Amino acid sequence: MEERKILVAGGNLLQAHTWKGMLEACGITVELRGEALMGGVGELPVDMQTVELWIPESQQEQAQSQLATLNADLPQWQCLQCHEFNDASFELCWNCSAERSECHN
Ligand SMILES: [Zn+2]
Secondary structure, three states: OOOEEEEEEOOOHHHHHHHHHHHHHOOOOOEEEOHHHHOOOOOOOHHHOOOEEEEEHHHHHHHHHHHHHHHHOOOEEEOOOOOOEEEOOOOEOOOOOOEOOOOOO
């Protein structure tokens, strides 16, 4: 079993599921843990829930960069080839001309 690392803790269940879906779209295996998943969802106020996202150690760097991009809420996308950030209007990476990733669309 590959070692897992916690990517982020906190937030709420809705946000965690948003992150999980986004990361899984990029090929990252995400496991949700937290007390919000134990009890009945809906019994706790949303902002009182604690949710943790766990990811394989080998994908930690990629996941953190995806999450940072999402949290920044900028209309940019990051090149999978050279990891440069590109403006949303670019269809090809300005740096290496790689095709735009689908991850941030
Ligand atoms: Zn590039």
